[in-house]
Amino acid sequence: MSALAGTVALGANHAAAAHAAPPTESKLRVEIVGLDGKPLGPGPAYPATAEGALAAAAAKGNEPSPEQATPEFQKAVSELADRPAGKPMLAQELPEYFLNLCKNDPRAESATGHVFHRLFWCQRFGLKARAYRGTTLSGEVTLKWIAAAVGNYKIRTNTFWLQPTFAGDNWGDYGNALTTQLTVGPVCAATGDPGCSTNYGPLTLPLEDWQRHVRIGQWTSWNIDSDETKSSAPDKVSNHKWHITTGVHTPEPGNEWSADSPDNGMRCDSALYFRDDPRACTSSDVIPWLPVLSGFLTEYAAHIRQALDAPDTTFPPEPHPKLIPGKYFYGDSTKPGLHRIPESESGANRAEARKACVKIPTHGPDQECDEYPFASTMEGAASIPWDFSVKYIDGWQNRWGGNDLQDFYRSSRILYKLQDTFYVNIIG
Template sequence: MRKPIVMRGRGRPLLSAVVAVLALVLGMGVPAASAADTATPGAGSGQRAAADGKLIGKPVILTGEGVDKKAQRPRSAWRAAPAPKAKTAPLSPKQAMKEAMDEARKAGAESYLDTSKVPLNKDGQASAQAATLGLPPTDLGDEPPAQDTNQCLDRDGASSAQGETLNRWLWCQKLRIGVQYYKIIDGEQVYQGTSSVAFHAVAVGNGKQRVLRTYLQAQYDSVEYDDWSLWDRFFTAPDLKMFILSDCAEGYDSCFATGSGIEHTFGEWDYHREWLHWDIYSDEAASTSPDKVLFHHWHFRFGGSGGGYVGPDATTADRTFRCDSAGYFSQFGVDYPKACVNYEVIPHLQYDISDTRVASVARHIRVAQDTPDKTYPIELEPKHIPGKYSGSRDDQGLQRVPDDGVVAKSNEDWKNYACNRTGPYGGDQAWRGLPPYDTSTQDCDEYPFQSTEQGASSPNWDFSVRAVPNGENRSAGGLLRWYYFSDRILYNAADPFWVEIRD
């Protein structure tokens, strides 16, 4: 990578020098410190002891509206960046899901597949044209996928403290990272100024390897020197340095990052436009679960140096990702045996009533979710049917099971009892089952789906059946399978999903 040209004072060195000389002539040096600008160093300050005249610093982060824009920001707008924590063991599935739920609720993060846009063939399966939709990233380059990245960064959530999760495969954030500098004068910390850079950050999962690739791009001409004296703004602050890299919060025996830190002066960061990237790997040997599932945290780590600077490193907020070695994902003859995905998201499937390919199935699910007591089979107690998407993970979701497993087979048996008025819905109980329908043109559709733990045989949840056109039933089934693949829904209770019916 070619080293950026150092251009102080935003490319106007002569003008900068003239301004600086005028500043000296006019007595515009370091401003007098107010009571709010001084603090006595101590154990609670998080700084190492420093001799008089030395700079010390506090790494800080800014998110929110306008982080890309140049503006003088008050010190109170910044929040202190957390110090790096000791490496820990991988998260348990229960702990990871709770953390992910909390973060997803805060950010309103939802991963979904708009099934109305997925092309199907005559058999109701995803057609070859669907290869442009929902396929997981595999061969990642030096830059993140342009279309998805731009779509993500254009959303309001990209500037939030949690960032924006476009889907399970891509997360992004706009943020400003910097350092607040203090000088030790007569044993006290005297605030000098804040230097910062605006960054675009992206994390992209992988559908064939247990790796998450993190990207970072400094925004051109975005460096700001808030509160520095005029002299230091041009002759001190631009020469101070900041480094950054990506890292995993868990121990090296389960998760590790590749690549070293990238360091530039603030003057150089101002003209550095290339995407930087680091890979974070998950070691399947650290997991004993059937699909070798592991949950991890990742973050950017950064700090400063130069000019006699003394100070600690810091990190951005931890983000959660999940890696697996589930060997049951394939599409168009291609296997996707391993993967890592962004996990701070509420995964949900969408069906549209306006989509004529699945309209009857969508109506059935809406009735089952909203008015379960108006559905067949008729039960003697109020019915409770789970899986409705409401934007919260607090509601009971659905968990996927193998299509050829014991639970799916039992779900099919109970569905058939209700559809054909047999078993517990036969004989003198036949009035509870689905009324006769034309089996030559209609199928008996069930919700929750046969491929879920909450299906018709569930002892804890009720179900609904309805006759729908057989073509629509096949199409809805094909779109469900496509959703399982595109959102990487695993066979376990730690990967619930929800169903949303739109008009």
């Protein structure tokens, strides 16, 4: 007898001992739950808009986190952002740094997974299918996995990866690893999303094959694609929804059971002002933010922190309480953020900031006048609703901070104006 057959027989014997077999005429009912014991099913609904994505991000906890400011994190982002166009990613090319985060970070262990960056959603989860006859538990099977959705800055697609990490606990009605079949895979939201499609349907395999995939560490991939011709929005923006669908089949005729995970957001665009990256798809349920390290750019960070935390102490003074946007408050996506504008529209902000800078009486020879909010945002110095701050800081830090901002616009795919909102938080 094979090892697998022995395992199946042991599972069946265990089931017989633990649960008296119910009469065969009892009607079968199956409940599919997540590893947390909660029934799988749709979560709260959020509008397929930029504002809806921010609300979903705050609710799911996809918010600014200190590790995003580390060189290791930024290197992993670059590995994904700089992939050549038209070159399919192989499983072994998934960034090890992100996979280790997924395997060890408790935020990934949920029905919604976790968006670590717009380019990387990950989940460490699974399902249990529990069979009942009447009120008696008559069988159970478990499938665990690690899954990742990797964005793309070259074409309008997300690549979804899934690797089973455990398949078993099969007994009772699910005691046969050959005839028990399990289904897992990504699908687009069923309604209101005509531009979204996947290149393959969900994967359905006998439990025995899932167990083989576990043994060899098999990854399976799908493309979640976006058709730009279906969008009439600026930059051909499409806000899609997708989720993981799961299912279980038993030999008893007519018994197909399924359940879906909560929706995840995917934003795709054809923004040609990203000259090297004219098309893209990213995870949208995440709060974009620019991390500024106070231990590195000390004067630059101190100015932004002062503007965000103590605006009334900044220059120029105003006869009213100053309102300076851009600070993120955890759990609240409604706080005012910043919105990028084209460089060609930043002149008014720079001119207004210069008028304030010349009124500062003294500064050192190596200092430059820094402004916040940034001139490249709608909320800059010329903005009517918002106030601003200027301060002389080390010139090298001022230029480095400006370069960091431009890198952030690309690495986080920040679109122009109200299509995107981002925040600035100081680390340290």
